[in-house]
Amino acid sequence: MTYTIFVDGQEGTTGLQIHDYLSKISNIEVLTIEPEKRKDYEARKALINEADLVFLCLPDSASREAVSMLSNNKTKILDASTAFRTHPEWSYGLPELNKNQRSKIQHSSRVSVPGCHATGFILAIQPLIAEGVIPGDYPSTCYALTGYSGGGKKLIAEYQNSNREQLFAPRPYALHLNHKHLPEMQLYSGLSSAPLFTPIVGNYYKGDAVCIPLFPRLFTKNVTAREVQELLAAYYEDERFVRVIPYDSEAYLEEGYFNLMQCNDTNNVDIFVFGHNEQILLVSRFDNLGKGASGAAIQNMNIMLGFDESTGLQ
Numbered sequence: 001m002t003y004t005i006f007v008d009g010q011e012g013t014t015g016l017q018i019h020d021y022l023s024k025i026s027n028i029e030v031l032t033i034e035p036e037k038r039k040d041y042e043a044r045k046a047l048i049n050e051a052d053l054v055f056l057c058l059p060d061s062a063s064r065e066a067v068s069m070l071s072n073n074k075t076k077i078l079d080a081s082t083a084f085r086t087h088p089e090w091s092y093g094l095p096e097l098n099k100n101q102r103s104k105i106q107h108s109s110r111v112s113v114p115g116c117h118a119t120g121f122i123l124a125i126q127p128l129i130a131e132g133v134i135p136g137d138y139p140s141t142c143y144a145l146t147g148y149s150g151g152g153k154k155l156i157a158e159y160q161n162s163n164r165e166q167l168f169a170p171r172p173y174a175l176h177l178n179h180k181h182l183p184e185m186q187l188y189s190g191l192s193s194a195p196l197f198t199p200i201v202g203n204y205y206k207g208d209a210v211c212i213p214l215f216p217r218l219f220t221k222n223v224t225a226r227e228v229q230e231l232l233a234a235y236y237e238d239e240r241f242v243r244v245i246p247y248d249s250e251a252y253l254e255e256g257y258f259n260l261m262q263c264n265d266t267n268n269v270d271i272f273v274f275g276h277n278e279q280i281l282l283v284s285r286f287d288n289l290g291k292g293a294s295g296a297a298i299q300n301m302n303i304m305l306g307f308d309e310s311t312g313l314q
């Protein structure tokens, strides 16, 4: 069986990369829109309703509009925007979340692709809450270091076409403490309040390290950093895209420094547990355009269409 696929937003950062992945997958036919018609309501509506599966790689408002264009029961939607990530009728496209999530995605025709920072945060902290190690009302904090491609065409152009001195140094942002990923970070991690989250964008293309400092004295169970690593390793034992790095493994550092680009061009997430009995630092590392965006979108498509989950992915 051949499935027809349409990417609405095909010329954007996420859309272009999804096209790259799709070009390597068989059993699909990609429907394209003429470039000058890519924002034409009727032209988009026709293709959205013709396709078996549509990727929405658009701003939130255009995603909502695209969903309102649906007039059939066949088309499955995978939305990359923030518009539906906590919507009760949509499935959250993080198959590794728990034992039921993969099947939820498989049986759903509306799936949202998680935000990049949210992916790293939830994968690292959720199992510790689910297993009763960290209480749901834990006052969590999180910071993330990310490449500028996460900001889409506009931020890429700013970094690549400007020599402004202030772009050379890392730049903290979302300093009103209201980053758009907070609702999904809270909901799917199982926390009763959102983390205090401060992302930092750097002058490099891609690579994300989401860091979560933790104080075991505030935990429900008395555990060491080594035991936290063991718990996470057991939780993700059967997951092909999530690797929990052995505790205390200097081999993964480069002369003592962390390389946050090491998962680039893969769909992998590496989770590290650093620290000792009094302080722990969890770090999730991944490609913000891979498992943080387009790779995750393709992984979800594979599940929704019944393909092997790693089809087209590295």
Ligand SMILES: NC(=O)C1=CN([C@@H]2O[C@H](COP(=O)(O)OP(=O)(O)OC[C@H]3O[C@@H](n4cnc5c(N)ncnc54)[C@H](OP(=O)(O)O)[C@@H]3O)[C@@H](O)[C@H]2O)C=CC1
Pocket (backbone or CB within 6 Å): 008, 009, 010, 011, 012, 013, 014, 015, 038, 039, 040, 056, 057, 058, 059, 060, 062, 079, 080, 081, 082, 113, 114, 115, 116, 150, 151, 152, 153, 154, 288, 292, 293, 294
């Ligand atoms: N789920 C994830 O992990 C990630 C999701 N995203 C999300 O994906 C979406 C796209 O992000 P990104 O690719 O980085 O953004 P870009 O700005 O790079 O691309 C967005 C594209 O959408 C097009 N567009 C805007 N409005 C319309 C419209 N009404 N109809 C058709 N096309 C339209 C733009 O056109 P034009 O070329 O004319 O500007 C552009 O090509 C955003 O919602 C973003 O939040 C982003 C990164 C990761």
Ligand SMILES: CC(=O)N[C@@H](CCC(=O)OP(=O)(O)O)C(=O)O
Pocket (backbone or CB within 6 Å): 080, 081, 082, 114, 115, 116, 117, 146, 147, 148, 149, 150, 151, 152, 155, 180, 181, 199, 201, 292, 293
């Ligand atoms: C550098 C930068 O701006 N990054 C984006 C992350 C993009 C992403 O993954 O998420 P969305 O799908 O929610 O857009 C940000 O922090 O908003």
